[in-house]
Amino acid sequence: MSDRKSIVSDYFEKILNTIDVGVHFIDQEGNTVFYNDKMAEIDGLDREQVLGKNILHLYPSLTQETSTLEKVLQTGQQLPAHIQTYFNVTGKRIMTVNSTYPLYDNGKLIGALEVAKDITSIVQLHDQILDLRHQLYQAKQKENKNKGTARYEFSDLIGRSKPFQDALTLAKKTSRTVSPVMISGPTGTGKELFAQSIHNAGARRNRPFIAQNCAAVPADLLEGIMFGTARGAFTGAVDRAGLFEQASGGTLFLDELSSLDVYLQAKLLRVLQDGMVRRIGGTNEQQADVRIITAMNMDPAQALEEGLLRYDLFYRLSVVKIELPPLQHREEDIPLLVNHFIEKLNPVFGLQIRSISPDALRRLTAYNWPGNVRELGHAIESAFNMVEIDEETIEERHLPSGLLVNRVIAEADSGGHDRLPERMKQMEREAIAIAFRKNGFNVSQTAQELGMKRQALQYKLNRYGITKKP
Numbered sequence: 356m357s358d359r360k361s362i363v364s365d366y367f368e369k370i371l372n373t374i375d376v377g378v379h380f381i382d383q384e385g386n387t388v389f390y391n392d393k394m395a396e397i398d399g400l401d402r403e404q405v406l407g408k409n410i411l412h413l414y415p416s417l418t419q420e421t422s423t424l425e426k427v428l429q430t431g432q433q434l435p436a437h438i439q440t441y442f443n444v445t446g447k448r449i450m451t452v453n454s455t456y457p458l459y460d461n462g463k464l465i466g467a468l469e470v471a472k473d474i475t476s477i478v479q480l481h482d483q484i485l486d487l488r489h490q491l492y493q494a495k496q497k498e499n500k501n502k503g504t505a506r507y508e509f510s511d512l513i514g515r516s517k518p519f520q521d522a523l524t525l526a527k528k529t530s531r532t533v534s535p536v537m538i539s540g541p542t543g544t545g546k547e548l549f550a551q552s553i554h555n556a557g558a559r560r561n562r563p564f565i566a567q568n569c570a571a572v573p574a575d576l577l578e579g580i581m582f583g584t585a586r587g588a589f590t591g592a593v594d595r596a597g598l599f600e601q602a603s604g605g606t607l608f609l610d611e612l613s614s615l616d617v618y619l620q621a622k623l624l625r626v627l628q629d630g631m632v633r634r635i636g637g638t639n640e641q642q643a644d645v646r647i648i649t650a651m652n653m654d655p656a657q658a659l660e661e662g663l664l665r666y667d668l669f670y671r672l673s674v675v676k677i678e679l680p681p682l683q684h685r686e687e688d689i690p691l692l693v694n695h696f697i698e699k700l701n702p703v704f705g706l707q708i709r710s711i712s713p714d715a716l717r718r719l720t721a722y723n724w725p726g727n728v729r730e731l732g733h734a735i736e737s738a739f740n741m742v743e744i745d746e747e748t749i750e751e752r753h754l755p756s757g758l759l760v761n762r763v764i765a766e767a768d769s770g771g772h773d774r775l776p777e778r779m780k781q782m783e784r785e786a787i788a789i790a791f792r793k794n795g796f797n798v799s800q801t802a803q804e805l806g807m808k809r810q811a812l813q814y815k816l817n818r819y820g821i822t823k824k825p
């Protein structure tokens with residue numbers, strides 16, 4: 356019996372060094388008693404460097420409160436499987452599933468044992484799959500956009516604030532008619548979504564919805580695109596239907612109308628007045644049976660004043676005028692939109708985010724959103740990239756740090772200039788603290804993300820008293 360015991364003890368270390376799970380055993384003082392090869396590989400440390408050393412010295416980013424081994428020593432209770440993410444000494448981002456147990460001898464606590472399963476490569480694979488799903492999702496969105504079909508319906512439009520609801524009510528009413536609609540509002544407020552929804556709610560829903568951004572193509576090319584070309588009209592010209600023909604019986608959505616060349620504005624007006632369109636170089640005229648919806652980021656009054664938009668065309672196209680308010684004027688829509696984006700992104704990212712923390716939401720409502728709803732969508736998508744797979748709440752630390760900088764400007768704009776330097780410092784401190792935590796307390800990486808030198812960041816960390824403790 357004693358022989359068997361000694362054989363087992365002789366081979367115990369060898370056995371633990373062959374398994375594919377990290378094992379770390381500390382004594383009651385927190386000093387390492389046993390540390391297997393796999394644990395050394397995960398941490399990027401040399402086993403001999405670790406034996407006999409105190410874990411708080413080994414992992415400087417850990418404290419008595421954050422170290423799970425220390426916690427088990429203090430409480431005597433086991434900590435079941437939990438996911439840990441950190442950067443090891445080689446700078447590699449590691450993700451493990453750890454279980455930590457107290458070790459007793461005759462009822463007396465003599466140490467703690469941690470076993471760690473390295474899931475970094477599984478998570479990387481998982482991320483690759485999600486990345487592919489993401490690409491597929493974006494490709495599908497692009498495909499729908501180019502197919503001549505409108506995807507959005509009024510039920511997809513989120514918002515309950517008064518200015519948004521007013522715009523929605525007007526849009527719903529106008530979907531029953533074929534009058535021209537002019538939608539204005541800053542970038543990302545949903546002008547194209549409104550245009551598609553108007554089309555989809557109307558009698559032309561089964562006919563094409565053709566969108567053209569007037570700012571995206573040079574005027575000489577756009578003329579052929581809009582009105583079509585006849586073979587031989589100019590060198591290399593082929594018979595090609597223009598947007599009016601393509602959208603026949605449906606809706607033609609002209610985005611960024613104020614960027615349309617004035618010559619083309621005149622030609623467009625003629626087509627609308629005559630109700631007929633002719634391809635460039637062609638002889639046949641065809642009926643221009645399209646409903647026109649236009650949009651622009653600029654206030655139409657300003658576009659008229661600056662000579663970017665012809666008055667006669669404006670009167671023709673603005674029979675119904677819909678103004679979409681910037682997101683910062685409809686703060687109460689932000690929580691609804693956040694939930695909408697969370698629901699939309701959960702299946703794309705394979706996550707189960709259920710909510711956003713009050714602090715994070717406060718941060719979002721304090722921001723001035725120059726890119727409006729589109730920017731909010733991107734901020735939530737960015738947060739999805741920051742959360743760990745077992746997290747269910749978007750926290751402030753997951754949000755892009757850029758949201759802070761803009762708030763400083765917004766607050767400065769809204770008065771209180773005398774206290775700006777203090778506020779700037781406070782914001783800078785917050786931005787650094789968030790980025791530091793987000794980057795696993797790695798100074799070099801944080802400096803890189805913030806676009807500053809490592810030494811400069813170290814100086815600010817000391818000055819603001821930002822420690823590694825989360």
Ligand SMILES: Nc1ncnc2c1ncn2[C@@H]1O[C@H](COP(=O)(O)OP(=O)(O)OP(=O)(O)O)[C@@H](O)[C@H]1O
Pocket residue numbers: 511512513514540541542543544545546547548549610651652695728729732
């Ligand atoms: N009310 C809304 N509900 C849900 N999503 C919205 C809403 N408004 C905008 N979005 C989101 O914002 C994105 C941008 O919308 P859209 O392209 O319609 O904006 P836009 O005003 O036409 O922008 P731009 O002037 O830059 O072309 C959409 O893809 C959608 O995700």
